[in-house]
Amino acid sequence: MALHDELTSAQRCLDELLRYVKRLEQQLGSGGLEMRRVRMDADRLRESLALLRDADPALAKAKRPDLVSIPDTPYDNTLWTDSDDEGLGARDRHAP
Template identity: 40%
Template sequence: MFAMASTTTELAELHRVLGQLRSCVSTLRSRYGDPPCVQRISNDVDRLDIDVAELSNVLPAPRRSAETRDDVVIVPDTPYDPALWRDADDEGLGGQAPQ
């Protein structure tokens, strides 16, 4: 429920900022007229507005907990089986003398 409220707040802020941006573009248009650069900026704001409206209809992705993250490898604290190291060499020290 918290994530949905957070998303709603973020979308409301995005709508507010887009309104300010649209106001700035309107001021630019009144000062510079309608050259291609102002038309492109206005077009970009329109596209942002369309994307934000579309995003408003999309459910946020569920957050993944630390246990389900793919980049986290959990290493147990239990000792390793000594048989894993039976024929291993110590790096930089050479092989072990036969016993």
């Protein structure tokens, strides 16, 4: 299995674990030391998995799309000869 697939599978399992921890918190309450430790450990696992995902350069490139630069120069006006001005109506007609 590829690294991406392994990390995705681990994330899916961790999401399920976090759902179970939330259910346990609802049943047992979140005030006890044991429940707080379980919640902190689950959160730490989530952060560690995110760090692993960010550490892999192939995955980091896959997440970030390439930026497209848009020039500041005005567009050629001949591109818009067949369109109406939005909200102003056509040039050769009058408003009702």
